[in-house]
Amino acid sequence: MKNYDAIVIGGGPGGIAAAYDLKEQNKSVAVIEADLWGGTCPNRGCDPKKILMSAVEAKARVEKLNGKGFNTSPEIHWEELMKFKRSYTESVPSNTKKGFEDAEIDTFEGQAEFIDAHTIEVADERLSAKQFLIATGQRPAILPIEGQEYLQTSTDFLNLDNLPERIAFIGAGYIAFELATIANAAGAEVHVIQHNDQPLKGFDKELAMNLTDHLKNKGITFHFNVDVAKVEPLDPGYRLSADNFELITDMVVAAAGRVPNIETLKLDKAGVTYSKRGIPVDEHLRTNQSHIFACGDVLEKAYPKLTPVSGFEASYVVNAMNGETEPIHYPLIPSLVFGDQKLARIGLSEKELSEHPEKYHSETMELGSWFTYFRINDQEAKIKLVYDDQKKIVAITCFSELADELINYFNLILEKKVSHEELADFIFAYPTPASDLEYFI
Ligand SMILES: Cc1cc2nc3c(=O)[nH]c(=O)nc-3n(C[C@H](O)[C@H](O)[C@H](O)COP(=O)(O)OP(=O)(O)OC[C@H]3O[C@@H](n4cnc5c(N)ncnc54)[C@H](O)[C@@H]3O)c2cc1C
Numbered sequence: 001m002k003n004y005d006a007i008v009i010g011g012g013p014g015g016i017a018a019a020y021d022l023k024e025q026n027k028s029v030a031v032i033e034a035d036l037w038g039g040t041c042p043n044r045g046c047d048p049k050k051i052l053m054s055a056v057e058a059k060a061r062v063e064k065l066n067g068k069g070f071n072t073s074p075e076i077h078w079e080e081l082m083k084f085k086r087s088y089t090e091s092v093p094s095n096t097k098k099g100f101e102d103a104e105i106d107t108f109e110g111q112a113e114f115i116d117a118h119t120i121e122v123a124d125e126r127l128s129a130k131q132f133l134i135a136t137g138q139r140p141a142i143l144p145i146e147g148q149e150y151l152q153t154s155t156d157f158l159n160l161d162n163l164p165e166r167i168a169f170i171g172a173g174y175i176a177f178e179l180a181t182i183a184n185a186a187g188a189e190v191h192v193i194q195h196n197d198q199p200l201k202g203f204d205k206e207l208a209m210n211l212t213d214h215l216k217n218k219g220i221t222f223h224f225n226v227d228v229a230k231v232e233p234l235d236p237g238y239r240l241s242a243d244n245f246e247l248i249t250d251m252v253v254a255a256a257g258r259v260p261n262i263e264t265l266k267l268d269k270a271g272v273t274y275s276k277r278g279i280p281v282d283e284h285l286r287t288n289q290s291h292i293f294a295c296g297d298v299l300e301k302a303y304p305k306l307t308p309v310s311g312f313e314a315s316y317v318v319n320a321m322n323g324e325t326e327p328i329h330y331p332l333i334p335s336l337v338f339g340d341q342k343l344a345r346i347g348l349s350e351k352e353l354s355e356h357p358e359k360y361h362s363e364t365m366e367l368g369s370w371f372t373y374f375r376i377n378d379q380e381a382k383i384k385l386v387y388d389d390q391k392k393i394v395a396i397t398c399f400s401e402l403a404d405e406l407i408n409y410f411n412l413i414l415e416k417k418v419s420h421e422e423l424a425d426f427i428f429a430y431p432t433p434a435s436d437l438e439y440f441i
């Protein structure tokens, strides 16, 4: 039986970052991956989505300038776009694996399952280690409804050879908004079905509704307060039904959240506690077994489950495995819904803000006439700044084509507590979103 200093279970962003850091400390390290090396983000998450989104952004940019230099609406050629996406994704698993091999990190393929607290089995091989890191991520939740076998997922959508004429998304969170935006721009008839009336929970309600209205104007149909009960196959297509609701479509994507990959690990055999929301850890990312750590999406945690958060936790956990005694301290984490118009937020959570309305007040600024946005004809652009009673900014939500860039500047400003006076010491290239910053702070 091979014995290691550390075994990392899961070859996604969290597991990869941790494995390299552990190796740099001259430890013997093995990584185990059950599916695609690289994990969710580069194979079936952020990166393929953003490649498809590039076409959406380009199309929308031209459409915004219709009558202002353009008189056309570019058509997205799905097969070509998918080919472009695959030119990136297809080499991710082999490149990731080769990277490990070059770094002399051992790789094993298959589902890892614990035999006991110090031994795991993968593809009929038993391995032991002094320490373990569980970084097995999440997968799409499949709704417990009649006909659930006909539901497809974000993974299926991001690998479609041909775009169906009609697509329905169940759920109105990050994934549904982003993939619906792509499907709509590429020419499909798109429906988004949400069981309550609150899309994009966790974002400012007013600006989330601005994004919803933007997508409605693009042709996406939203159905709120509809709890889908049944999916039936037709020839061709599917019928979705709920109380007083029926919809015929060609593809149904379950986009109603994600569940942690824990069942196959046989955590009971290692004595590791878990819940259906993931693996609970202490403030050193340690499970109830002191030599078994966990990081990334598989955690039961209140922090957002995002690629940079997995990477941040991985860097921390390697030090914790080495005996670091300071608890993990998370910096501010921006949240962002990508699209031709983006919605981005940072700062105190909407829950915290709504629980103490007496403590906070907000100001919304329409930005459409500001030169940065006027130039690209982004008439919908706006920003909401939330202040505490000391007039300190505690949260910011941006809605615009440039919100992704802007939120990162605010991240630096809020995290480093940069004042208006300090900002005035900088000369930013003009005209850019950065040169507007001094008017917000
Ligand atoms: C459609 C989509 C879009 C997204 N877009 C963004 C975005 O724009 N920005 C962003 O920051 N985040 C985004 N995310 C989230 C991001 O992908 C995740 O937060 C990130 O991948 C988490 O990294 P991780 O290493 O914790 O888990 P993962 O990337 O999920 O990696 C875990 C790995 O463990 C493997 N595994 C599971 N069980 C076992 C086992 N028993 N044995 C061995 N291996 C196992 C899995 O196969 C997987 O490869 C998106 C996610 C999705 C689904």
Ligand SMILES: NC(=O)c1ccc[n+]([C@@H]2O[C@H](COP(=O)([O-])OP(=O)(O)OC[C@H]3O[C@@H](n4cnc5c(N)ncnc54)[C@H](O)[C@@H]3O)[C@@H](O)[C@H]2O)c1
Residues within 6 Å of the ligand: 143, 170, 171, 172, 173, 174, 175, 176, 178, 193, 194, 195, 196, 198, 199, 200, 201, 226, 227, 228, 255, 256, 257, 258, 304, 305, 306, 335, 336, 337, 338
């Ligand atoms: N841009 C990004 O950073 C990005 C993009 C995509 C995914 N992600 C990550 O992936 C995670 C999962 O995304 P997601 O969109 O699947 O989950 P989500 O939690 O963001 O949204 C799920 C939505 O489905 C709704 N829902 C739940 N049950 C339902 C039902 N029975 N019928 C109809 N609606 C129902 C929820 O109310 C919610 O609005 C995100 O939380 C995030 O961590 C991030």
